Amino acid sequence: MFCCYFCLGLPLHALSLESRKYLKIEINFFNMDIPEIVHTFIENDCEIKVPITKRIKHYKSFDIFIFESLFVFVCDVETTMFDCPRKFNLTDLKNVSICFNSKSWEFTCTLPCEAELKKGTKTEVKTCLFNRITDSCVLLVDGEVCEIEADFPYGFSAFYRGKPKFDEDDMSQICRVTDPSRLSHVQRTIQRENDETKDFCPDQYKLNFFKLQIPEGHEDPMRFEIPYDDIDLTEDDKCILEHIRAKHTDFSLEKDQMFNIDCDLVSVLLGICYDIRFTSNDPTCVSSWTRTILSATLSYFERFEDLIYVVESFIRRSLIYPLCRKYELSRLCVEDVVKALQKGKPWLLKQLLITYNCFCEAEFNRKALNKYFIRHLIWYVDKVMDDEHFQMLSENLDVSLSAVTKTCLRLEIGKIEFELLRELISEIQLEMATDLAMESNEESSESDSEESISHNEGGFISIDSESD
Structure with missing residues (x-):
């Protein structure tokens, strides 16, 4: 079984949005009137057809990411996610043809996959492990090779395009992304x-x-x-x-x-x-x-x-x-x-x-x-x-x-806190053990001292009686 996701910038680190059902404002992107992704297996290759909406004008501006069986396709402001029944095989991946049909308004690409079906029905997403394959792609628009244009919108309501009209050095001082249009x-x-x-x-x-x-x-x-x-x-x-x-x-x-x-x-x-x-x-x-x-x-x-x-x-x-x-x-x-x-x-x-x-x-x-x-x-x-x-x-x-x-x-702050508490407990136990040892030593010292005095007192009596 596979899942298809379509939304406008769906967060990456969780495909499950069950918590959204509790919110009072429901933005249900999944019911949008958009054809779903269609995939076809041809031996060990998976052909993926990705539809986009007509409101997307900058269709040459796209980005593709792969994580195990997850295919993430970004076109302008739209993001499509597809969880493939098989894991993708990215070994020696290069010159991937991304074909855009201006009549059907959809992209088609073919990616190599592993032969066996993956175990389980859901991919746990880890953004740090995403593989960006855009640089290994070749764009064909109605059969003609075209240059991929990185011109993504940014700012309030994704209103702005193009390089920010501020010095790049100044931008680097105030934010981590100096040219958001490139990403x-x-x-x-x-x-x-x-x-x-x-x-x-x-x-x-x-x-x-x-x-x-x-x-x-x-x-x-x-x-x-x-x-x-x-x-x-x-x-x-x-x-x-x-x-x-x-x-x-x-x-x-x-x-x-x-x-x-x-x-x-x-x-x-x-x-x-x-x-x-x-x-x-x-x-x-x-x-x-x-x-x-x-x-x-x-x-x-x-x-x-x-x-x-x-x-x-x-x-x-x-x-x-x-x-x-x-x-x-x-x-x-x-x-x-x-x-x-x-x-x-x-x-x-x-x-x-x-x-x-x-x-x-x-x-x-x-x-x-x-x-x-x-x-x-x-x-x-x-x-x-x-x-x-x-x-x-x-x-x-x-x-x-x-x-x-x-x-x-x-x-992993839960783990850090657990280790910190364990260290604290160990320190407390060590202090308690040290205090007990010191008390024991003091008691032993006092006992030895009393015993020594007792012996000494007995000696004096003995000497006195001999002199008598």
């Missing part, structure tokens, strides 16, 4: 998770496990209460808001696009709430870095399709990059955003405007992030979202948080 959204996710795995420091996590590493002069971020009633805008904030209202072009947004934007908004708000707790609501020169690094949306131009994976990415990053790294603190930040969304527009607008200012005044200018995300999110919160939308997003985020566990983070 599909799937490749950005893979790069992020690989970077996080390399950057994670178990020793630093251990330092914060029992006692949070709080800099001198800072309050405990876990005890800080966010003032949601602080909604008054400064004159500068009002000017920026009026400028955005006057200059921003209205977008016509579909439901799936709005869900993408909701995920972007939550990703940004999570970084904001962490910074508010860490700085006690008084932004510092480091705030722009904190708010960027904790958001995968800002750091990697990543696009999410599920709030669960937004929460996962934030908690992972909050346990890797900032000074204070504690799982419970990260979850508190998610709860902060849940409350903030319940409060509605005024507080959210103020915090986004503060972030806009932080990015303008930062040591490494982050105006690129204002251009591609923040100003659009300000417009979105101000003009598109209503009270019902805020409430629904808050409830969905709350449910998503309950679905995220330490195991979901794939950092």
Whole structure:
């Protein structure tokens, strides 16, 4: 048995989206009116036909990934996943023909497979093991060889294309992806998770496990209460808001696009709430870095399709990059955003405007992030979202948080904590054994001392009686 998946940027590390059924907003990509993938086995080769929707104009911009029996095809903003009944054989793979038919609007490719059917019915996805085979492919459009064009959309609602109009050196200072147009959204996710795995420091996590590493002069971020009633805008904030209202072009947004934007908004708000707790609501020169690094949306131009994976990415990053790294603190930040969304527009607008200012005044200018995300999110919160939308997003985020566990983070922090507790227990047992040994030695010493005194006293009596 095989499974076919079709969605707009489905998260890679889990094909099972059962948790989505609990969410109040249901974005059912699987019921879209799109023909399913068709596959045919010809001896030890598998011919795969991949349909795409007519809304895709940049069909020459695609990316292909293979992991065991899983085939992932990215075309522009659409992602198709196919779990093959056999594992693919990538040995000496080269010059794979990817044929596009402009009449049927579908791709066809043939890949070598192992002869035997795989065991089981589901592939466990590990993004770090994905094999990108795009560079080994040759594109044929209606039989004519064409060049593969890496021109993927990015930014707010995947609105932007082409190389960012900012210096590459400046971009490298503020985010990990300097030219998102060259990378599909799937490749950005893979790069992020690989970077996080390399950057994670178990020793630093251990330092914060029992006692949070709080800099001198800072309050405990876990005890800080966010003032949601602080909604008054400064004159500068009002000017920026009026400028955005006057200059921003209205977008016509579909439901799936709005869900993408909701995920972007939550990703940004999570970084904001962490910074508010860490700085006690008084932004510092480091705030722009904190708010960027904790958001995968800002750091990697990543696009999410599920709030669960937004929460996962934030908690992972909050346990890797900032000074204070504690799982419970990260979850508190998610709860902060849940409350903030319940409060509605005024507080959210103020915090986004503060972030806009932080990015303008930062040591490494982050105006690129204002251009591609923040100003659009300000417009979105101000003009598109209503009270019902805020409430629904808050409830969905709350449910998503309950679905995220330490195991979901794939950092083995449960194992680290277990080892740390075992070390602690061993130290306590060693201390207890040492104390008992010392007490035993002291008692033995006292006993020997008393016995010696007793013998000495007996000797004196003996001598006295002899002298008598």
